[in-house]
Amino acid sequence: MKYFAKTFLGTALLASSFACNEIPTSDFLVESTVPVVGELGALQLDVVASVKELTADVGRPNKGAGQFGGFTATFTGDGGSVCVILDPEGLETDLDPEDDGDSDLYVGKESDYTGTPGVTVGLFEGFYEDALGVIHKNDLNRCVVQYTDYFGRPGAHAGLGKVEYCVVSTDAGVVYYVVGKTFSVPNDDANLKVSVAIVETIDNGGEPGCPSITETTLTGDSSS
Amino acid sequence: MKRIPLLIFCLMVGTLNAGCDDKFDPLSFLSPEFDEGLNLVDVSGTVTLPAALGFSVDEYGTIITAAATETTETIYGALYIGFFSGTDDSNAQYPMPLTAPVSNDAFPYGGTTIGTFDAINPATGERDTELVCKYVSNQNFEADTDGNLVHNFDILQFPFYSGATLWAFLDVDTDDPENGTCSLSSGFRDPDDNTIYYGANFPDVLNKPQEYVSAGDVVTGFDDVIIMESLSDPLDITINCHIGVNC
Numbered sequence: 001m002k003y004f005a006k007t008f009l010g011t012a013l014l015a016s017s018f019a020c021n022e023i024p025t026s027d028f029l030v031e032s033t034v035p036v037v038g039e040l041g042a043l044q045l046d047v048v049a050s051v052k053e054l055t056a057d058v059g060r061p062n063k064g065a066g067q068f069g070g071f072t073a074t075f076t077g078d079g080g081s082v083c084v085i086l087d088p089e090g091l092e093t094d095l096d097p098e099d100d101g102d103s104d105l106y107v108g109k110e111s112d113y114t115g116t117p118g119v120t121v122g123l124f125e126g127f128y129e130d131a132l133g134v135i136h137k138n139d140l141n142r143c144v145v146q147y148t149d150y151f152g153r154p155g156a157h158a159g160l161g162k163v164e165y166c167v168v169s170t171d172a173g174v175v176y177y178v179v180g181k182t183f184s185v186p187n188d189d190a191n192l193k194v195s196v197a198i199v200e201t202i203d204n205g206g207e208p209g210c211p212s213i214t215e216t217t218l219t220g221d222s223s224s
Numbered sequence: 225m226k227r228i229p230l231l232i233f234c235l236m237v238g239t240l241n242a243g244c245d246d247k248f249d250p251l252s253f254l255s256p257e258f259d260e261g262l263n264l265v266d267v268s269g270t271v272t273l274p275a276a277l278g279f280s281v282d283e284y285g286t287i288i289t290a291a292a293t294e295t296t297e298t299i300y301g302a303l304y305i306g307f308f309s310g311t312d313d314s315n316a317q318y319p320m321p322l323t324a325p326v327s328n329d330a331f332p333y334g335g336t337t338i339g340t341f342d343a344i345n346p347a348t349g350e351r352d353t354e355l356v357c358k359y360v361s362n363q364n365f366e367a368d369t370d371g372n373l374v375h376n377f378d379i380l381q382f383p384f385y386s387g388a389t390l391w392a393f394l395d396v397d398t399d400d401p402e403n404g405t406c407s408l409s410s411g412f413r414d415p416d417d418n419t420i421y422y423g424a425n426f427p428d429v430l431n432k433p434q435e436y437v438s439a440g441d442v443v444t445g446f447d448d449v450i451i452m453e454s455l456s457d458p459l460d461i462t463i464n465c466h467i468g469v470n471c
Contacts, residue, residue: 128325128329131322134331134383136324
């Protein structure tokens with residue numbers, strides 16, 4: 001009898017291990033109806049008063065499986081600075097995970113990007129060999145977002161529905177990618193609208209800065 | 225009879241060990257010490273503030289002021305020591321750790337801090353909101369026979385590369401929002417008022433020292449940077465370049 005019980009238990013464990021090879025699906029999460037990764041094409045530089053935005057509609061990535069989601073857009077540097085803006089779906093005054101989402105802004109050179117536009121979302125990184133020949137992974141993201149972190153240092157990403165922006169200095173003729181990395185999607189439809197644009201910088205005490213940016217600067221994310 | 229399975233188990237483990245290690249020791253799995261072969265070392269040394277700089281310490285061993293700035297409320301804070309790949313000597317006044325492009329990260333191999341920001345009044349042992357980022361605890365400098373202030377340090381569990389450069393600096397005006405090394409908005413939170421923080425080091429002081437070193441700080445001078453060729457090299461570093469004063 002004991003041997004029967006052990007055999008039964010072993011068979012059950014073996015069967016359960018096969019079952020674990022498949023990614024479980026959820027009964028309560030709404031399925032996205034749009035691709036997880038989007039590609040928007042070229043952004044146009046203008047003053048903020050006549051901003052020309054592009055809007056992505058992206059689905060929920062399977063974070064448990066290590067998948068990243070989001071979109072890419074591009075622009076070509078002119079040797080000056082540009083202000084890059086990203087606004088995910090949701091009003092800052094009415095933040096609700098049911099119908100709001102979160103996307104984080106990154107900007108870098110095309111040559112530093114580890115993702116494939118329209119296929120996978122990656123990072124801006126390279127390898128740095130120091131003076132002693134030691135190799136380090138080097139963060140090549142050039143966008144220091146306006147929010148501050150726990151320590152009060154700039155560069156923290158914002159939360160649900162909040163607009164993010166940063167100033168990026170460019171090299172002339174070099175292609176840059178703007179990446180919106182999906183952090184969360186609205187629960188109600190699992191489709192996240194994210195607007196993105198580049199605008200001309202203003203003089204900010206001798207340094208290039210972004211003009212006044214609010215939740216309503218970009219409207220494609222249905223936030224106004 | 226009952227011991228036979230245990231014996232078989234021991235032999236199996238011993239055999240597995242033999243597959244991983246040329247020096248077969250069937251009982252090695254019982255040994256409390258196991259060399260994983262990782263390049264991680266511990267080192268010890270001393271850091272010295274020369275008497276000529278006029279530093280002094282209070283009765284608790286914390287650096288409090290300097291003769292050159294006695295009339296000001298200059299705050300001397302934590303002292304930072306790190307191993308780097310090298311220094312950038314293009315600055316005419318003092319050397320700075322080399323940094324990577326874009327990230328501006330110095331990628332220190334290892335480092336340590338002498339002193340902590342916790343706003344504890346040493347006389348009472350209580351936290352004091354007036355001392356947030358203005359007083360450093362856990363410094364224990366002692367004067368040698370020449371009046372130099374000396375402190376021991378340990379740098380633990382870092383990868384050693386021959387030629388690594390030891391560099392140090394003492395932060396001044398630690399609560400300066402521009403380049404002080406103490407964050408006013410972090411650290412221990414008052415249990416009775418969670419809007420009050422008692423300060424803490426920024427986490428990237430050795431990663432981006434160029435953002436923190438400024439006039440009034442004291443750094444290792446060109447002649448005092450230590451290039452460590454082997455683990456037996458002595459690590460007695462002096463920081464004597466008082467930026468804007470004698471440097």
